[in-house]
Amino acid sequence: MSLPTAPQKPLILVVDDEASARLIMTATLEEAGFAVIEADSVASARAQFAQQAPDLVILDVILPDGNGIALCAELRQHPKGRDLPIAMATGLDDVASIQQAFQSGATDFITKPISWGTLGHRVRYLLRAHRAFEELTLSEHKNRALLSALPDLLFSLNADGVILARLAGAQSPHWGQWDLQVGDRLTERLPAPLSSLLQPALQLALHSQQPQSLELTLPRSEAGVYWEARLIPRNQQELLLVVRDISRRKRLEHQLWLSARVFEASNEAILITDRDNRIISVNPMFERLTGFHAREVLGQSPRLLGAGQEHRSLYRNLWARLQEQGAWQGELLDRRKDGQEYPVWLSINLLRDADGQIEYHIASFADISERKRQEAQIAHLAYHDLLTGLPNRRLLTDRIQVALAQAERDRDGVAVLLIDLDRFKTINDSLGHDSGDQLLQQVGQRLLARVRHSDTVSRIGGDEFVVLSPDCGQPATAAALAAKLLRALAEPFDLAGTPLIIRASIGIALYPENGQRPDTLLANADAAMYQAKANDGNNYQFYSPELNERNLTRLRMELRLRQALERQEFVLYFQPQVAADGGRLVGAEALIRWQDPVHGLIPPGQFIPLAEETGLIQPIGDWVIQEVCRQQQRWRAQGLELPIAVNLSARQFRQRSFIDGISQALAQTGIPPHLVELELTESMLMQDAQQAAAKLNRLKALGFRIAVDDFGTGFSSLNYLRLFPIDVLKIDQSFVRELQEDRAALAIIDSIIALANALGMNTVAEGVETQGQRDLLQRHGCRTIQGYLIAKPMPETAFVQWLTRYQAQSTPA
Numbered sequence: 001m002s003l004p005t006a007p008q009k010p011l012i013l014v015v016d017d018e019a020s021a022r023l024i025m026t027a028t029l030e031e032a033g034f035a036v037i038e039a040d041s042v043a044s045a046r047a048q049f050a051q052q053a054p055d056l057v058i059l060d061v062i063l064p065d066g067n068g069i070a071l072c073a074e075l076r077q078h079p080k081g082r083d084l085p086i087a088m089a090t091g092l093d094d095v096a097s098i099q100q101a102f103q104s105g106a107t108d109f110i111t112k113p114i115s116w117g118t119l120g121h122r123v124r125y126l127l128r129a130h131r132a133f134e135e136l137t138l139s140e141h142k143n144r145a146l147l148s149a150l151p152d153l154l155f156s157l158n159a160d161g162v163i164l165a166r167l168a169g170a171q172s173p174h175w176g177q178w179d180l181q182v183g184d185r186l187t188e189r190l191p192a193p194l195s196s197l198l199q200p201a202l203q204l205a206l207h208s209q210q211p212q213s214l215e216l217t218l219p220r221s222e223a224g225v226y227w228e229a230r231l232i233p234r235n236q237q238e239l240l241l242v243v244r245d246i247s248r249r250k251r252l253e254h255q256l257w258l259s260a261r262v263f264e265a266s267n268e269a270i271l272i273t274d275r276d277n278r279i280i281s282v283n284p285m286f287e288r289l290t291g292f293h294a295r296e297v298l299g300q301s302p303r304l305l306g307a308g309q310e311h312r313s314l315y316r317n318l319w320a321r322l323q324e325q326g327a328w329q330g331e332l333l334d335r336r337k338d339g340q341e342y343p344v345w346l347s348i349n350l351l352r353d354a355d356g357q358i359e360y361h362i363a364s365f366a367d368i369s370e371r372k373r374q375e376a377q378i379a380h381l382a383y384h385d386l387l388t389g390l391p392n393r394r395l396l397t398d399r400i401q402v403a404l405a406q407a408e409r410d411r412d413g414v415a416v417l418l419i420d421l422d423r424f425k426t427i428n429d430s431l432g433h434d435s436g437d438q439l440l441q442q443v444g445q446r447l448l449a450r451v452r453h454s455d456t457v458s459r460i461g462g463d464e465f466v467v468l469s470p471d472c473g474q475p476a477t478a479a480a481l482a483a484k485l486l487r488a489l490a491e492p493f494d495l496a497g498t499p500l501i502i503r504a505s506i507g508i509a510l511y512p513e514n515g516q517r518p519d520t521l522l523a524n525a526d527a528a529m530y531q532a533k534a535n536d537g538n539n540y541q542f543y544s545p546e547l548n549e550r551n552l553t554r555l556r557m558e559l560r561l562r563q564a565l566e567r568q569e570f571v572l573y574f575q576p577q578v579a580a581d582g583g584r585l586v587g588a589e590a591l592i593r594w595q596d597p598v599h600g601l602i603p604p605g606q607f608i609p610l611a612e613e614t615g616l617i618q619p620i621g622d623w624v625i626q627e628v629c630r631q632q633q634r635w636r637a638q639g640l641e642l643p644i645a646v647n648l649s650a651r652q653f654r655q656r657s658f659i660d661g662i663s664q665a666l667a668q669t670g671i672p673p674h675l676v677e678l679e680l681t682e683s684m685l686m687q688d689a690q691q692a693a694a695k696l697n698r699l700k701a702l703g704f705r706i707a708v709d710d711f712g713t714g715f716s717s718l719n720y721l722r723l724f725p726i727d728v729l730k731i732d733q734s735f736v737r738e739l740q741e742d743r744a745a746l747a748i749i750d751s752i753i754a755l756a757n758a759l760g761m762n763t764v765a766e767g768v769e770t771q772g773q774r775d776l777l778q779r780h781g782c783r784t785i786q787g788y789l790i791a792k793p794m795p796e797t798a799f800v801q802w803l804t805r806y807q808a809q810s811t812p813a
């Protein structure tokens, strides 16, 4: 501890060459409480000044080695003498010296003769004034430093908004661009959006003499810059303008606002707990989801939300993870206030303070019941057939795999039975898809009811079902099962009151003999099923390797057919149709051929059924129609106008876009519809008579001619026939062939012709090979004939050549 020291006396340097004057001055000053040092010349004054650093100097003007005024100026240059009070002792009337003294930097002057009585007071006053000046300067410096450190802009303005002074503030980069100078009118220099706000505020501040604050920004402000402007009136004419950049604050405010909105509007429940895991905040979604009001849970542990079913290890793991990684995510089972349990997906994050201590836990969670339900549904859909709910091919494949593994271990067998409903397509088409769906569902149920628990019944597509029977490797057992299933399916079904009897074909493949993998077993059961179908259905067949060969051939053929379509290997042949009497050419039938580069010309009978089965008949049928139109175009250009009959397949005719497609093909080539005759079979008409009639009426209205092919071979209901707008009945060649030998055939032809006549239709006899047949047909009233007797089907050029020859022969020279 240091002792308090006595306040130091101010030190006065008295510079005078007169010893007596110095003596009195020293005595007077010391008596007045000052310490005094003396100098009698400029030289000694310099030395004393440098050594002692006096607080005040009293300088005589005239000194033996120089001039007191010059010494005053010299001392002012000295760092210690810059602000030092220096009093010059001058004669009362020495005005010139007084003037010089002030010019050289003297603070004051003391006139001689000196008033000794007041000298002490005078010096004290000088020292006090000096101290006051020093304090003022210091305070001034402080103020200046303060102002220059301010981040704000500070202007003083007059009542017109003219800048009187720029008091503080580094020019902000934005305001710097407007280059505001003293004398500028603020409202003229600033952009309109700012000045239009400032001007009225300025007036209001002056008028009310109250500070005014306002926020400023530019429209679509660059990078979101905001200022706060404060106008502080100093008097009626002057005010201060303080401009502060508040962009950061605004951004923070905005972020806070946004965070609050997110918290409020979040679709997830949010829950914040403190370091002791007590709930301190929840959002509205939390209240909706849990059923708890915020006030019921604040201060509580989140444990009250859990269903209490989770294993302890889950929570242990959760807390360990949280500590380690600061976050945890996972699924939990929670319980609502009303007791209802629900799964949630929960994310927890830790917030730590600056010392790394846990400050908050932030948890967000969402009810995932719906998602889980959908996931389960998707998983079910992925493995089950939507219509019947039975396992689909994927699940079946899995089950076969498991069954094979088991059978291998037990040295046992497995049977795979592939069941296909006979004529399902016809049922579907005639009764409608809804009934078809119902039937499939009932078939599924019936199969399920007849198999063992360990068997799997699966629907693998369309009307194809598979029964997988593990530990059923014996052909006899498999055959018994197949027979049982056929019997089950043969019992009538009830489709909304309509009884229906169906048949099925079953193919059987056995493990290990017929395959070691699920796909092979399924493919082989499929091949066997085709064999059962080929045997007229309603039976079962075991797989045999020869079957496989047949199947492969079929597959290869399908592939070749597709390529044929791409490579345009199809051609049209034309077979003339002539009037039975006189032989006038009345039309031609277009018949497709496949010009295969390897196997040569392939007749339609060898590929049309497969095309039908695979759906390829649609693009092929489209091609035929387009080709017929192109052919018509060429012939018409040559002056030949001849109706051409085109065969339609059932599938092609059923196509929704069929009418649009054919109309478009004709429109594009400019062919009038009456030059195209559409040949349909009886079964095509009868499959869905209502719809077929509607379609045919539309086609008829468009101008197409309609013919019924192979008439007499189907089961036409004559009643229905009346409903169709038919132009031609084509008598099937089987009747024509037997015409001369079989009286029954002739009787049928007779009745077809009679029927056609009665309904105003034309008749065309197909397959006429002999003159005898022609004569007979003609006698019985058939109007048109077609067959080898006239000409075989020919490619275009041969047809035109034939026609030229034919017309030359039949025209009398």
Ligand SMILES: Nc1nc2c(ncn2[C@@H]2O[C@@H]3COP(=O)(O)O[C@H]4[C@@H](O)[C@H](n5cnc6c(=O)[nH]c(N)nc65)O[C@@H]4COP(=O)(O)O[C@H]3[C@H]2O)c(=O)[nH]1
Binding pocket: 575, 590, 591, 592, 603, 604, 605, 608, 621, 624, 647, 648, 649, 709, 710, 733, 766, 767, 768, 769, 786, 787, 788, 789, 793
């Ligand atoms: N034995 C004998 N046969 C004769 C005689 N006159 C004609 N034929 C043959 O009888 C079939 C008549 O055609 P279809 O009954 O419509 O029967 C056609 C038709 O149902 C179908 N078809 C042909 N072309 C097409 C087509 O472009 N589209 C569709 N969907 N089917 C077609 O293929 C079937 C067979 O056609 P093709 O082999 O050309 O066989 C043709 C024709 O060559 C004859 O005097 N004696």
